[in-house]
Amino acid sequence: xxxxxxxxxxxxxxxxxxxxxxKGGYEFRGVMVAYDVHMNIVLEKAEQLMNxxxxxxxxxxxxxxxxxxxxxxx
Amino acid sequence: xxxxxxxxxxxxxxxxxxxxxxKGGYEFRGVMVAYDVHMNIVLEKAEQLMNxxxxxxxxxxxxxxxxxxxxxxx
Amino acid sequence: xxxxxxxxxxxxxxxxxxxxxxKGGYEFRGVMVAYDVHMNIVLEKAEQLMNxxxxxxxxxxxxxxxxxxxxxxx
Amino acid sequence: xxxxxxxxxxxxxxxxxxxxxxKGGYEFRGVMVAYDVHMNIVLEKAEQLMNxxxxxxxxxxxxxxxxxxxxxxx
Amino acid sequence: xxxxxxxxxxxxxxxxxxxxxxKGGYEFRGVMVAYDVHMNIVLEKAEQLMNxxxxxxxxxxxxxxxxxxxxxxx
Amino acid sequence: xxxxxxxxxxxxxxxxxxxxxxKGGYEFRGVMVAYDVHMNIVLEKAEQLMNxxxxxxxxxxxxxxxxxxxxxxx
Amino acid sequence: xxxxxxxxxxxxxxxxxxxxxxKGGYEFRGVMVAYDVHMNIVLEKAEQLMNxxxxxxxxxxxxxxxxxxxxxxx
Numbered sequence: 243x244x245x246x247x248x249x250x251x252x253x254x255x256x257x258x259x260x261x262x263x264x265k266g267g268y269e270f271r272g273v274m275v276a277y278d279v280h281m282n283i284v285l286e287k288a289e290q291l292m293n294x295x296x297x298x299x300x301x302x303x304x305x306x307x308x309x310x311x312x313x314x315x316x
Numbered sequence: 317x318x319x320x321x322x323x324x325x326x327x328x329x330x331x332x333x334x335x336x337x338x339k340g341g342y343e344f345r346g347v348m349v350a351y352d353v354h355m356n357i358v359l360e361k362a363e364q365l366m367n368x369x370x371x372x373x374x375x376x377x378x379x380x381x382x383x384x385x386x387x388x389x390x
Numbered sequence: 391x392x393x394x395x396x397x398x399x400x401x402x403x404x405x406x407x408x409x410x411x412x413k414g415g416y417e418f419r420g421v422m423v424a425y426d427v428h429m430n431i432v433l434e435k436a437e438q439l440m441n442x443x444x445x446x447x448x449x450x451x452x453x454x455x456x457x458x459x460x461x462x463x464x
Numbered sequence: 465x466x467x468x469x470x471x472x473x474x475x476x477x478x479x480x481x482x483x484x485x486x487k488g489g490y491e492f493r494g495v496m497v498a499y500d501v502h503m504n505i506v507l508e509k510a511e512q513l514m515n516x517x518x519x520x521x522x523x524x525x526x527x528x529x530x531x532x533x534x535x536x537x538x
Numbered sequence: 539x540x541x542x543x544x545x546x547x548x549x550x551x552x553x554x555x556x557x558x559x560x561k562g563g564y565e566f567r568g569v570m571v572a573y574d575v576h577m578n579i580v581l582e583k584a585e586q587l588m589n590x591x592x593x594x595x596x597x598x599x600x601x602x603x604x605x606x607x608x609x610x611x612x
Numbered sequence: 613x614x615x616x617x618x619x620x621x622x623x624x625x626x627x628x629x630x631x632x633x634x635k636g637g638y639e640f641r642g643v644m645v646a647y648d649v650h651m652n653i654v655l656e657k658a659e660q661l662m663n664x665x666x667x668x669x670x671x672x673x674x675x676x677x678x679x680x681x682x683x684x685x686x
Numbered sequence: 687x688x689x690x691x692x693x694x695x696x697x698x699x700x701x702x703x704x705x706x707x708x709k710g711g712y713e714f715r716g717v718m719v720a721y722d723v724h725m726n727i728v729l730e731k732a733e734q735l736m737n738x739x740x741x742x743x744x745x746x747x748x749x750x751x752x753x754x755x756x757x758x759x760x
Contacts, residue, residue: 668738
């Protein structure tokens with residue numbers, strides 16, 4: 243196992259803006275304020291994106307880890 | 317792990333209106349009156365939404381956590 | 391955790407008519423006479439619905455919890 | 465929990481004709497001669513149905529519980 | 539629980555020709571020479587079928603139980 | 613249980629060319645140099661196939677067992 | 687079990703460029719800097735690919751193992 247662990251990315255992204263890919267192909271962008279070991283994630287000031295364009299603002303949103311495909315600090 | 321936890325969003329949304337994203341792309345909007353650790357959720361005064369438009373009123377509805385993708389206080 | 395639990399909806403709906411959403415988008419409507427912790431559910435006098443219209447009567451039907459997405463007392 | 469349990473339907477349907485809904489939308493109809501706790505089911509004199517019409521006879525068939533969505537005594 | 543068990547079908551079909559339904563809708567037909575509790579199955583002299591027609595011969599094939607939907611002695 | 617076990621196919625195919633079916637319908641063909649109990653598999657000199665035609669060479673590739681549907685020695 | 691194990695590919699690819707196949711059919715290419723037993727993977731200098739063409743640069747990205755289908759050192 244490498245010294246760096248995947249969850250380090252989550253920890254270092256706390257309170258920063260991230261893009262979250264979701265099963266089904268859409269994405270959320272917002273400030274990550276909480277996560278847990280299941281990759282359940284809470285974003286604030288969040289927007290839902292479809293094909294790279296903002297579909298709507300959603301404010302605070304809790305994303306269920308089971309539906310998350312990737313997480314990228316922006 | 318951060319101090320704030322994803323389930324805090326559920327707890328602080330009790331008795332408030334939330335939007336729930338479901339696998340398959342549709343949504344429910346209603347007053348959240350119960351949830352559990354599986355993210356099974358009960359809404360009252362609920363409406364089913366398709367593409368952002370109200371499809372029908374459903375009154376009380378129990379959403380199975382396995383089908384929930386996101387939860388957003390509205 | 392809230393005092394009200396999601397399974398309360400199941401218990402209070404026993405012997406009443408409910409609508410059950412299924413993965414794949416269709417629904418069943420009938421009198422709920424049994425359920426268990428996996429959300430396996432038995433309906434009597436049941437009808438299968440597609441796009442809100444009755445597709446056929448099925449009498450008694452056992453729905454596998456894994457395929458259930460929502461349950462709404464009607 | 466209610467006194468009646470979902471598996472009672474399976475037990476009372478042994479050696480009777482049932483219709484089984486499968487993920488993917490097709491169905492099997494036949495005489496149920498065996499089942500287990502995973503809802504693995506064996507039908508005899510079975511037919512595979514598509515859109516309510518008989519597609520072909522399959523004789524004996526073992527259905528994997530993971531692919532079963534509903535079971536209805538006919 | 540009934541006296542006959544679903545896995546009896548597998549045991550009595552050893553070294554006989556079976557048709558295996560797979561998630562995604564295609565099928566394999568061949569002589570079943572091995573299986574395990576996960577319904578992982580080995581066929582010999584196997585053919586892959588699409589819409590009931592032979593697509594190609596594959597000789598020996600190991601089918602992952604997770605992708606198996608039904609098994610029918612032919 | 614039969615004397616022959618499904619994993620025997622994997623063991624006897626080590627260092628031989630195999631075709632691997634993947635969820636989503638595409639395939640890989642290459643020399644199997646490693647596998648584990650989850651059916652995670654490593655191929656070398658591998659090619660990705662779509663509809664039976666080579667789409668591209670990929671050299672070494674680790675296939676996640678969860679996405680594997682079948683394995684056939686070629 | 688063979689002497690070589692699937693995770694050896696991950697270990698030997700650390701700090702090298704890899705292509706990651708994802709459920710849904712798209713891919714990521716980047717330098718793998720971390721992974722864990724669930725095949726959660728972190729890439730740096732990453733690009734998202736669709737049909738073999740670069741769709742966009744994403745910098746650092748954490749891929750959830752559940753959505754990974756294959757990993758290939760490039």
